Every structure is written in C-alpha cells, then in structure tokens.
Amino acid sequence: MGTPFISLLEPTPLPWERALPPSEQPHAASLPRTFLDAMTVRSQVFVQEQNIPQANEFDADDPRCAHWVIYASVNQTVSPAVTDAATGAVLRPRQSETQSVPIGTVRLVPFPHPPHPLRGGVYVDGELVSSSSSPAPEDTTTATANGTTQPTFTPDRPTTFHDGIEPYVKLGRLAVTKEFRGRGIAGQLVRTAVDWMRTHPSYFDPSPAERGFEQLGMEHGGTLPRWNGLLCCHAQEDAVKVWEKCGFQIDPEMGTWMEEGIPHFGMFLRVEVEPEAKGV
Numbered sequence: 001m002g003t004p005f006i007s008l009l010e011p012t013p014l015p016w017e018r019a020l021p022p023s024e025q026p027h028a029a030s031l032p033r034t035f036l037d038a039m040t041v042r043s044q045v046f047v048q049e050q051n052i053p054q055a056n057e058f059d060a061d062d063p064r065c066a067h068w069v070i071y072a073s074v075n076q077t078v079s080p081a082v083t084d085a086a087t088g089a090v091l092r093p094r095q096s097e098t099q100s101v102p103i104g105t106v107r108l109v110p111f112p113h114p115p116h117p118l119r120g121g122v123y124v125d126g127e128l129v130s131s132s133s134s135p136a137p138e139d140t141t142t143a144t145a146n147g148t149t150q151p152t153f154t155p156d157r158p159t160t161f162h163d164g165i166e167p168y169v170k171l172g173r174l175a176v177t178k179e180f181r182g183r184g185i186a187g188q189l190v191r192t193a194v195d196w197m198r199t200h201p202s203y204f205d206p207s208p209a210e211r212g213f214e215q216l217g218m219e220h221g222g223t224l225p226r227w228n229g230l231l232c233c234h235a236q237e238d239a240v241k242v243w244e245k246c247g248f249q250i251d252p253e254m255g256t257w258m259e260e261g262i263p264h265f266g267m268f269l270r271v272e273v274e275p276e277a278k279g280v
C-alpha cells in the first residue's frame, strides 16, 4: 500500500436516497466524490458486515457534518495475463494499474445534538424504541436557513465529562474496510479530525445573523454557544479500545445503551484550544 492520503468534505447539501446503496444513487453526478466514497466504506462496513439496514446509514446529520475519507493507492489487475493453452507461454502479460481506493472514513457532527442516549435505552435509526430509565430531556428541532432541521440548544442531563450545557462536537461513523485494519488507519482518521477541529475551533459556532440572536440566546440560557475543546463519541463496545488509544475516556455517568443491536459507550476527549486559533 502506498502512502495513504486523506480528503475532507466540509458541510454541504447532499441529495441522497436513503434506501439505495451508493452505487445506485440517482443524483450521483451532483454528489461530492468524497461523500460517495465515505458512503461506499460505510456501506461495506456497517451494512454488509454489521447488517445495519442501508436506509439507516444516511441520516439528517450527514449534510451538516464534516467528513474525512482516507485513500490507499492499490495496484489492481485490469486484465489478466493471456497464455497459450497448449504451451503455457505468456502471450500477453497481466495488465495492472494503480488506483486510489477509499479504505476508511469518519465524520464530525457539530452541536447542537439531541439529548444524550438514555442508560439502558434501545435505539434504532436514532429513535428510542424502549427504555428502562426515566425519560430524556425533550428532543426538539429547529429549521435552518437551507431548509433542513437540526436539534435545538436545550440543556441535557449532566454526565461525568459534560455539564449538560457546554457545546461539544461528536465524532462518529468511524469505519475502516476489513483488509486495511490493524495498520493505524482509524487512528490517523481520528487524529486528523481532532486536529482540524482544534485548529478551526470557531468553525461551527453559530452567528446570530444565521439563527437570530433572540432564538440562540433563548435556547442557550442567554449566552452564545462557543466550542471550547470538548469532543464526544458513541463507541461500539468492540471499538472502545481504539477510541481510548486516541485519547477518549469512557464517561461512567453516561452509561451504556444499544444502537442498531450493538452495545455503545459514551466517551469524551478534551483538547486545548489555542487562543490565537480562535476566530479562524
């Protein structure tokens, strides 16, 4: 494998048909290549390998996320060698070419978020379908300027690392194709996303001009939300160690819950936001 390179897609409208796989998207021509590649990896890993329904793979967060895709240069056979059946002599050698293949992806979801999952809750396609604990704070959404909806800034339940108020960003949909695992690819992706956020700390801070000062102030207790270095992830049980290697810690108060039939843990990482980088 040659030196992998990483591509970033910043938030953008995505005309995606949820029920269809990446190869059958009717608006493929108007979709950014990076996003098609991210969805190709996500489909291979989450849909084909983990049996998550195709329709649950894309969600309303995707257009407001930043996405990273990592590519490997792979030598692939474009036509096999032709040999003489009688003598075995090679009439035409194998022809190959080097192609960039998407092998991993991660996305970064900006704040605001729906409430933290309930301890012991069971979620399918982002919706709570059963729970043994008390109800979560109400999950409300507001319309954005481009016609999509996003969760409202409302106080959440406090956990070990999150006071329930501070804006945080969430890394998710971390996936590496099977044949490229165990080579530090996930680590590279997570570190790239964390570094980008650390160096663009105000990227997702909403401006009163976009959402209206009164609405933002009301939603957020009178102060404007500002990102101050807090990152979260909802880690699949088997991936906890991978996130720990990237500096995330399990949040004991957040508890565990089921998403798409897989046990999940809440984890947080705090990074130092350089003052001079603020406002970039």
Ligand SMILES: CC(C)(COP(=O)(O)OP(=O)(O)OC[C@H]1O[C@@H](n2cnc3c(N)ncnc32)[C@H](O)[C@@H]1OP(=O)(O)O)[C@@H](O)C(=O)NCCC(=O)NCCS
Pocket: 045, 173, 174, 175, 176, 177, 180, 181, 182, 183, 184, 185, 186, 187, 188, 234, 235, 236, 238, 239, 241, 242, 243, 245
């Ligand atoms: C989880 C996943 C993304 C890891 O990808 P990867 O490229 O193999 O991970 P890396 O090689 O970067 O591993 C990062 C670190 O975690 C460790 N690690 C990786 N997989 C591990 C495992 N299953 N158990 C324990 N440690 C593991 C590695 O040793 C490495 O540590 P190091 O930096 O000290 O060498 C990949 O296995 C995958 O796509 N799994 C299916 C989808 C999934 O579970 N996604 C996570 C959703 S939260």
